[in-house]
Amino acid sequence: MVLCAMCFVVCTLISCSSNNCPLESTVTCNYGFYDSNGTPIAYNDTLTVTTLLPGTKSRYTYQKFGERTVISDVRIDSLLEKGYSETVNVVRRDTILGNRIVGLAKMKIPMSYYSGNDTLILRYASISRRDTIYIQHSSYSNVDLPECGTHRFHTLTSVRATDAGIDHVEIVNSTVNYTGSENIRIYFNGIVEEEE
Numbered sequence: 606m607v608l609c610a611m612c613f614v615v616c617t618l619i620s621c622s623s624n625n626c627p628l629e630s631t632v633t634c635n636y637g638f639y640d641s642n643g644t645p646i647a648y649n650d651t652l653t654v655t656t657l658l659p660g661t662k663s664r665y666t667y668q669k670f671g672e673r674t675v676i677s678d679v680r681i682d683s684l685l686e687k688g689y690s691e692t693v694n695v696v697r698r699d700t701i702l703g704n705r706i707v708g709l710a711k712m713k714i715p716m717s718y719y720s721g722n723d724t725l726i727l728r729y730a731s732i733s734r735r736d737t738i739y740i741q742h743s744s745y746s747n748v749d750l751p752e753c754g755t756h757r758f759h760t761l762t763s764v765r766a767t768d769a770g771i772d773h774v775e776i777v778n779s780t781v782n783y784t785g786s787e788n789i790r791i792y793f794n795g796i797v798e799e800e801e
Contacts, residue, residue: 625749625750625753626749626750626752626753626754627749627753627783629783629785630753630756630783631713631715631783632715632716632756632757632758632759632781632782632783633713633714633715633716633781633783634713634714634715634716634723634740634759634761634781634788634789635711635712635713635781635785635786635787635788635789636711636712636713636714636787636788636789636790636791637710637711637777637787637789637790637791638709638710638711638790638791638793639790639791639792639793640792640793641772641773641792641793641794641795643792645710646710646793647708647709647710648708648709648710648793649707649708650707650729650730650731650732650770651705651706651707651729651730651731652703652705652706652707652709652727652728652729652730653701653703653704653705653706653727653728654701654702654703654706654712654714654725654726654727654728655699655700655701655702655725655726655728656699656700656702656714656723656724656725656726657697657698657699657724657726658697658698658699658700662678662695662696662697662698663678663693663694663695663696664676664677664678664693664694664695664696665677665678665679665680665681665691665692665693666691666692666693666694667681667684667685667689667690667691667692668689668690668692669684669687669688669689669690672689675689699726702714702725705730711787713785716740716742716744716759716781717744718744718757719744721741721742721743721744722739722740722741722742723739723740723742724737724738724739724740725737725738725740726738727770727771729769729770732769732770734767734769734770735767735769736766736767736768736769736770736771737766737767738764738765738766738771738774738789738791739763739764739765739766740761740763740764740789741761741762741763741764742759742760742761742762742781743759743760743762744757744758744759744760745757745758745759745760746758747782756782756783758780758781758782759780759781760779760780760781761776761779761780761781761788761789762779763776764776764789766791768794770793770794770795771791771792771793771794772792772793772794773792774789774790774791774792775789775790775792776788776789777789777790
């Protein structure tokens with residue numbers, strides 16, 4: 606009986622000691638930065654990357670003569686009681702993914718799970734206009750091993766961009782998974798320093 610119990614413990618320990626799950630399992634779309642001739646670069650302008658989220662939200666603005674203006678995403682009844690006037694605007698929902706980054710050569714951006722469209726907005730410090738990148742993709746669940754869980758992979762179908770600072774964009778690997786392979790190349794206009 607003791608021998609059976611020891612065999613059970615040893616077999617259990619051996620079977621659980623091996624884990625074939627990937628160490629890096631975050632699924633991101635990987636962007637590489639290039640000059641208009643195709644040379645890899647580190648983009649040295651200050652860059653802020655924003656993504657649009659589905660839907661809109663209400664933004665409340667409170668004003669009172671002689672007082673500072675208050676802007677909030679939630680309604681503040683106490684300001685109305687103090688005599689502030691309220692203005693409600695409907696604004697798009699967005700979130701900042703990278704704020705004021707300098708020297709960026711590549712970026713990893715998560716993709717929407719349930720929407721087939723992603724929109725990235727690039728704001729530059731030295732260019733007054735901004736660029737918008739539109740990505741279309743399909744998504745599917747992927748299970749490598751049951752113990753590793755499910756990952757949401759994507760297949761890129763198209764990409765396009767405006768031309769404030771971007772010359773053009775292209776898909777180089779349409780499969781977005783956790784391997785870290787470059788998926789989209791962004792070719793910038795103008796002269797920037799090469800990556801060292």
